[in-house]
Amino acid sequence: DQQVKQNSPSLSVQEGRISILNCDYTNSMFDYFLWYKKYPAEGPTFLISISSIKDKNEDGRFTVFLNKSAKHLSLHIVPSQPGDSAVYFCAAINTDKLIFGTGTRLQVFP
Amino acid sequence: EADIYQTPRYLVIGTGKKITLECSQTMGHDKMYWYQQDPGMELHLIHYSYGVNSTEKGDLSSESTVSRIRTEHFPLTLESARPSHTSQYLCASSVHGGGGYGYTFGSGTRLTVV
Numbered sequence: 320d321q322q323v324k325q326n327s328p329s330l331s332v333q334e335g336r337i338s339i340l341n342c343d344y345t346n347s348m349f350d351y352f353l354w355y356k357k358y359p360a361e362g363p364t365f366l367i368s369i370s371s372i373k374d375k376n377e378d379g380r381f382t383v384f385l386n387k388s389a390k391h392l393s394l395h396i397v398p399s400q401p402g403d404s405a406v407y408f409c410a411a412i413n414t415d416k417l418i419f420g421t422g423t424r425l426q427v428f429p
Numbered sequence: 430e431a432d433i434y435q436t437p438r439y440l441v442i443g444t445g446k447k448i449t450l451e452c453s454q455t456m457g458h459d460k461m462y463w464y465q466q467d468p469g470m471e472l473h474l475i476h477y478s479y480g481v482n483s484t485e486k487g488d489l490s491s492e493s494t495v496s497r498i499r500t501e502h503f504p505l506t507l508e509s510a511r512p513s514h515t516s517q518y519l520c521a522s523s524v525h526g527g528g529g530y531g532y533t534f535g536s537g538t539r540l541t542v543v
Contacts, residue, residue, distance in 0.1 A: 323471075328469075351530055353530070353532070355534075360438075360439075360517070360536075360537065360539055361536055361537065362435075362519050362521075362534035362535050362536045362537045363472070363519070363534045364534075365531075365532065365533075368530065408471070408472065412530055415460060415479075415523070416462070416474055416477060416487070416488075417462070417464075417472075417474070417521075417532060418474075418488075419464075419471045419472040419473075420471055421469075421470060421471040422469075422471060
């Protein structure tokens with residue numbers, strides 16, 4: 320039973336445009352969400368997080384939105400840069416353990 | 430600058446061999462984790478530890494074992510490697526406080542069993 324879902328396996332965006340990565344979850348007890356960026360053969364790198372008591376958190380080009388009623392969160396990257404090309408994982412915290420989605424591969428082309 | 434170290438980065442080994450994947454962190458974190466990731470798939474938690482002499486199995490069943498004799502060290506062992514163990518293994522540690530969570534991952538070990 321997948322508790323964190325990323326239904327889009329890939330996304331292709333032109334440089335300078337907005338990238339929107341989506342994530343859905345099923346467990347209403349999750350109280351904290353994180354986004355990670357991962358390159359092949361590397362460990363995930365933390366990007367941004369959001370507490371369930373908030374609906375938005377912004378850090379530079381990255382903004383995460385949380386819609387608790389829909390159990391949905393999204394990561395916005397604007398403007399997108401070629402260096403953003405990687406796999407992005409959404410994760411939720413359950414009793415101190417991270418539960419990951421399946422990831423979305425983002426490709427930013429010139 | 431990495432504060433959590435995994436060795437080796439890459440390992441190709443024959444079936445039946447015993448292997449130990451090393452993970453060390455210098456941050457003094459009590460909580461440590463091992464995740465397994467197959468290509469194109471999500472990261473699955475296979476082991477975790479909340480402190481010295483504490484180890485628990487994660488959500489994904491694994492034939493590996495772990496130990497936590499020192500706070501900074503959390504090695505993972507496979508007694509007899511098989512091709513089905515081929516995967517990427519990621520170690521992480523975490524600290525919770527101030528209403529936030531901080532998880533740090535190592536660079537991973539890509540294991541290939543032939």
